Amino acid sequence: MSRSPNAAIAEIKSMVLAKVTPTEEDYTSARRVIDEVACRVAAEAEARNLRVRVEVEGSVAKDTWISTDRDIDIFIIFPEGTPKEVITEGGLALAKAGGGGSWTLGYAEHAYVEAYIGGFTVDIVPASEVSAGRLVTAVDRTPLHTRFITERFDERMRDDVRILKQFMKGIGVYGAELKIGGFSGYLCELLILQYGSFEGTIAAASGWGERTALDYMGHYKDLPLGEVFDSPLIMVDPIDRRRNAAAAVTRQAYATFIAASRRFLRAPAAEFLLPEQGATEPSEIELALSRRGATVLGIEVGCPRVPSDILWGEVYRSLGKVAKLLGEHDFTVRDSAAWSDEDEAVVFLLELESAELREGRVHAGPKVWFAEETEAFLAKYERDTRVLDGPYVKGDRWYVELKRKYTDAAGLMEGEFGRIGHSKDLMAEVSKGFRVLSGRGLIDLARRKEGFAEALLRMARKRPPWLR
Amino acid sequence: MSRSPNAAIAEIKSMVLAKVTPTEEDYTSARRVIDEVACRVAAEAEARNLRVRVEVEGSVAKDTWISTDRDIDIFIIFPEGTPKEVITEGGLALAKAGGGGSWTLGYAEHAYVEAYIGGFTVDIVPASEVSAGRLVTAVDRTPLHTRFITERFDERMRDDVRILKQFMKGIGVYGAELKIGGFSGYLCELLILQYGSFEGTIAAASGWGERTALDYMGHYKDLPLGEVFDSPLIMVDPIDRRRNAAAAVTRQAYATFIAASRRFLRAPAAEFLLPEQGATEPSEIELALSRRGATVLGIEVGCPRVPSDILWGEVYRSLGKVAKLLGEHDFTVRDSAAWSDEDEAVVFLLELESAELREGRVHAGPKVWFAEETEAFLAKYERDTRVLDGPYVKGDRWYVELKRKYTDAAGLMEGEFGRIGHSKDLMAEVSKGFRVLSGRGLIDLARRKEGFAEALLRMARKRPPWLR
Numbered sequence: 001m002s003r004s005p006n007a008a009i010a011e012i013k014s015m016v017l018a019k020v021t022p023t024e025e026d027y028t029s030a031r032r033v034i035d036e037v038a039c040r041v042a043a044e045a046e047a048r049n050l051r052v053r054v055e056v057e058g059s060v061a062k063d064t065w066i067s068t069d070r071d072i073d074i075f076i077i078f079p080e081g082t083p084k085e086v087i088t089e090g091g092l093a094l095a096k097a098g099g100g101g102s103w104t105l106g107y108a109e110h111a112y113v114e115a116y117i118g119g120f121t122v123d124i125v126p127a128s129e130v131s132a133g134r135l136v137t138a139v140d141r142t143p144l145h146t147r148f149i150t151e152r153f154d155e156r157m158r159d160d161v162r163i164l165k166q167f168m169k170g171i172g173v174y175g176a177e178l179k180i181g182g183f184s185g186y187l188c189e190l191l192i193l194q195y196g197s198f199e200g201t202i203a204a205a206s207g208w209g210e211r212t213a214l215d216y217m218g219h220y221k222d223l224p225l226g227e228v229f230d231s232p233l234i235m236v237d238p239i240d241r242r243r244n245a246a247a248a249v250t251r252q253a254y255a256t257f258i259a260a261s262r263r264f265l266r267a268p269a270a271e272f273l274l275p276e277q278g279a280t281e282p283s284e285i286e287l288a289l290s291r292r293g294a295t296v297l298g299i300e301v302g303c304p305r306v307p308s309d310i311l312w313g314e315v316y317r318s319l320g321k322v323a324k325l326l327g328e329h330d331f332t333v334r335d336s337a338a339w340s341d342e343d344e345a346v347v348f349l350l351e352l353e354s355a356e357l358r359e360g361r362v363h364a365g366p367k368v369w370f371a372e373e374t375e376a377f378l379a380k381y382e383r384d385t386r387v388l389d390g391p392y393v394k395g396d397r398w399y400v401e402l403k404r405k406y407t408d409a410a411g412l413m414e415g416e417f418g419r420i421g422h423s424k425d426l427m428a429e430v431s432k433g434f435r436v437l438s439g440r441g442l443i444d445l446a447r448r449k450e451g452f453a454e455a456l457l458r459m460a461r462k463r464p465p466w467l468r
Numbered sequence: 469m470s471r472s473p474n475a476a477i478a479e480i481k482s483m484v485l486a487k488v489t490p491t492e493e494d495y496t497s498a499r500r501v502i503d504e505v506a507c508r509v510a511a512e513a514e515a516r517n518l519r520v521r522v523e524v525e526g527s528v529a530k531d532t533w534i535s536t537d538r539d540i541d542i543f544i545i546f547p548e549g550t551p552k553e554v555i556t557e558g559g560l561a562l563a564k565a566g567g568g569g570s571w572t573l574g575y576a577e578h579a580y581v582e583a584y585i586g587g588f589t590v591d592i593v594p595a596s597e598v599s600a601g602r603l604v605t606a607v608d609r610t611p612l613h614t615r616f617i618t619e620r621f622d623e624r625m626r627d628d629v630r631i632l633k634q635f636m637k638g639i640g641v642y643g644a645e646l647k648i649g650g651f652s653g654y655l656c657e658l659l660i661l662q663y664g665s666f667e668g669t670i671a672a673a674s675g676w677g678e679r680t681a682l683d684y685m686g687h688y689k690d691l692p693l694g695e696v697f698d699s700p701l702i703m704v705d706p707i708d709r710r711r712n713a714a715a716a717v718t719r720q721a722y723a724t725f726i727a728a729s730r731r732f733l734r735a736p737a738a739e740f741l742l743p744e745q746g747a748t749e750p751s752e753i754e755l756a757l758s759r760r761g762a763t764v765l766g767i768e769v770g771c772p773r774v775p776s777d778i779l780w781g782e783v784y785r786s787l788g789k790v791a792k793l794l795g796e797h798d799f800t801v802r803d804s805a806a807w808s809d810e811d812e813a814v815v816f817l818l819e820l821e822s823a824e825l826r827e828g829r830v831h832a833g834p835k836v837w838f839a840e841e842t843e844a845f846l847a848k849y850e851r852d853t854r855v856l857d858g859p860y861v862k863g864d865r866w867y868v869e870l871k872r873k874y875t876d877a878a879g880l881m882e883g884e885f886g887r888i889g890h891s892k893d894l895m896a897e898v899s900k901g902f903r904v905l906s907g908r909g910l911i912d913l914a915r916r917k918e919g920f921a922e923a924l925l926r927m928a929r930k931r932p933p934w935l936r
Binding site: 206207208209210232251252254255256258259262288291292293294295334335353354358359360362367368369371374378382388389390391392393394395396397398399401407461462463464467 | 674675676677678700719720722723724726727730731756759760761762763802803821822826827828830835836837839842846850856857858859860861862863864865866867869875929930931932935
């Protein structure tokens with residue numbers, strides 16, 4: 001049945017590596033950006049009489065980056081024991097200097113500068129020298145991650161990380177950010193370390209079960225890790241046993257990686273790693289929706305100006321509330337998603353089994369032998385103007401049929417979307433107005449916004465490209 | 469809160485009794501019919517040299533009948549030890565003679581004659597003298613029931629039985645026949661015996677719980693009766709401890725009696741016993757359906773010529789199968805009922821949440837980590853022409869969306885109603901043809917058949933008349 005796919009995989013790997021490995025030119029560009037930032041930081045540090053060390057972190061430092069990921073992390077490291085205020089104020093001043101003329105402020109666990117220089121997004125992060133025992137924030141851990149990986153990786157492993165990252169990208173699960181809920185670059189590196197290679201990782205993932213717990217350093221010995229961490233995938237961070245390096249991986253991303261890995265092993269193909277990237281035709285979306293008889297509802301609001309992870313956290317919370325609201329009004333929600341250009345618009349997408357319900361809804365009351373409950377039920381509904389029929393006895397219960405407040409989902413959204421407890425940021429946009437879109441309205445929006453068309457098509461046609 | 473309703477109930481009782489107690493004329497007519505039958509049976513018995521005794525049974529014998537129930541049970545009783553063949557053949561010959569010129573054969577546990585004489589339906593039943601220890605059939609028990617009640621009842625109790633029967637009629641639960649699934653006349657008598665009066669019965673039923681077990685003769689002492697009989701209401705037959713005299717009472721009838729009893733105690737009204745009997749206007753049905761946005765589907769077939777209880781058994785079995793079929797095709801069945809004139813037509817009625825579904829239906833597959841099941845699922849659906857979308861991973865499962873065979877309930881009925889394993893009797897009618905009715909089709913049928921209009925209105929507007 002299963003022929004050895006080794007040769008096919010080796011061929012795919014070298015083909016993909018040729019595409020994704022940074023070229024000499026890429027390396028030169030990165031080096032130039034780093035030198036430029038380091039130089040500016042050093043000058044400012046001297047001017048301010050601050051003793052700091054500039055260090056490159058992340059995938060560029062580890063040489064596990066792929067050429068399409070143009071992110072550089074530069075840390076400005078103060079000596080151990082530097083007062084927090086000095087790092088916060090002085091550090092930020094140095095970072096701003098490093099960013100040159102144009103930068104924006106970012107906040108993760110503390111402030112940093114994000115600059116766009118020479119084709120790279122450069123994060124310039126003030127930090128303190130830290131020893132392994134006193135890790136507190138993500139910033140503290142980053143330099144240790146860089147060191148941990150650098151010390152253990154050779155050329156082949158770096159290549160395999162690039163391949164694994166590209167595989168994750170191809171199937172849509174690359175990135176620990178909330179928007180994706182997938183596998184971080186560091187997690188990809190740890191998987192290569194754990195399983196030795198790309199092929200080893202894919203083969204292992206093919207056999208993963210409902211939950212998987214990995215502990216490369218053997219921090220936990222006998223303890224069942226599932227009792228410590230509550231995630232489908234647990235990868236104990238080698239440099240900090242309290243942290244699950246796979247905490248961001250959602251069940252959807254975890255299951256998708258398992259499913260795609262198994263599929264890839266059975267039928268290796270470059271399309272897993274390099275899916276076709278054609279422009280989405282709105283007519284394709286219309287066709288996919290109409291052949292399934294599917295109904296998609298969209299709600300478009302303005303986009304709050306907040307950092308990406310905060311935005312997506314708030315968007316997904318609101319999305320969950322919208323789906324819950326629809327369910328409470330008896331609409332069957334088949335799928336939900338959110339899209340944003342992180343600039344102008346956020347669109348909530350809800351696929352419904354049907355967008356219209358009949359006038360009446362059946363409401364169950366108590367069993368007939370519960371005297372008090374029956375009296376209360378009858379007293380409540382006997383003369384209620386919302387009652388369309390009943391009360392009546394069916395089986396052994398009282399029932400009543402009430403007039404729905406909303407018989408169509410669009411009307412429900414018009415009436416209630418503004419009241420469902422959005423975050424303050426989103427609420428500010430909602431209160432400026434929102435648009436409920438369906439049918440033509442969605443297709444028109446897809447015509448205007450390319451990225452949105454793709455999101456809508458993903459809902460309209462769910463079969464993933466890697467499942468040929 | 470609760471004022472004593474005694475005076476009101478007493479007033480209702482005398483008003484209702486005046487309506488339902490047989491008049492002198494009714495008694496004279498009944499006596500004349502009985503004498504006529506007895507005379508003819510005696511003559512035939514003499515001619516055939518058979519020694520038999522003719523005895524009136526049932527509510528006429530017990531004097532618990534109400535004037536609208538014009539049923540007379542006449543038993544032709546052979547001496548104990550008469551061979552079975554003699555009873556079967558000779559008895560039936562006598563019964564036919566008793567029926568005079570026009571009769572039909574009925575079968576319960578054995579054959580009897582049903583004749584329509586002088587405005588009464590007369591059942592003439594051959595039977596054997598039997599002692600209490602050797603009861604085998606319903607026929608054996610009947611004379612003992614008559615004796616048991618007659619010995620214990622006085623005038624007031626007979627009146628209270630009439631009132632209770634009329635109450636059961638008014639709320640639609642009078643009759644042990646399958647069509648009704650309610651309270652037999654004998655059960656009404658036993659309830660009056662158990663609780664002493666109509667008021668006592670109503671008060672007791674108001675307090676009945678999920679199950680009620682009554683054992684007037686104390687046949688069972690400590691044994692929990694629920695372990696012996698599997699019914700919501702258990703009334704151990706005083707003359708046969710193996711029999712539940714309330715076995716016919718469905719959960720619906722049981723709960724309706726409880727609910728109506730409680731309601732009657734709170735607000736006594738003659739309408740419980742004598743509901744308004746206006747002709748049903750088809751426009752009333754249309755209005756009730758349209759205000760609820762309800763969809764009712766009907767299937768009309770010819771009526772098999774079989775005894776009533778056999779017909780209704782078969783009809784209800786088919787009705788259950790129709791509802792199951794609709795559910796299997798994702799239609800939400802809100803209510804179901806059957807109607808028949810027991811002559812020309814049977815109509816199955818199904819109330820649906822919606823009569824139309826979209827083109828696609830979501831079909832869940834295995835969780836992604838079940839390797840074999842996944843392979844089988846993908847192999848099955850990857851190139852299936854019914855697949856509209858997928859396979860795809862959602863949450864931790866594989867799914868696929870398939871094209872429905874039927875997107876509307878009427879089409880499903882047209883296509884499948886003929887194949888759902890009806891009884892032989894019904895199947896013979898179905899194979900001659902059937903009609904699927906909805907909207908106007910149903911209203912037209914209601915216009916043509918008065919009894920059907922009432923059944924359809926009961927589905928369209930479920931609030932019972934007694935719940936003012």
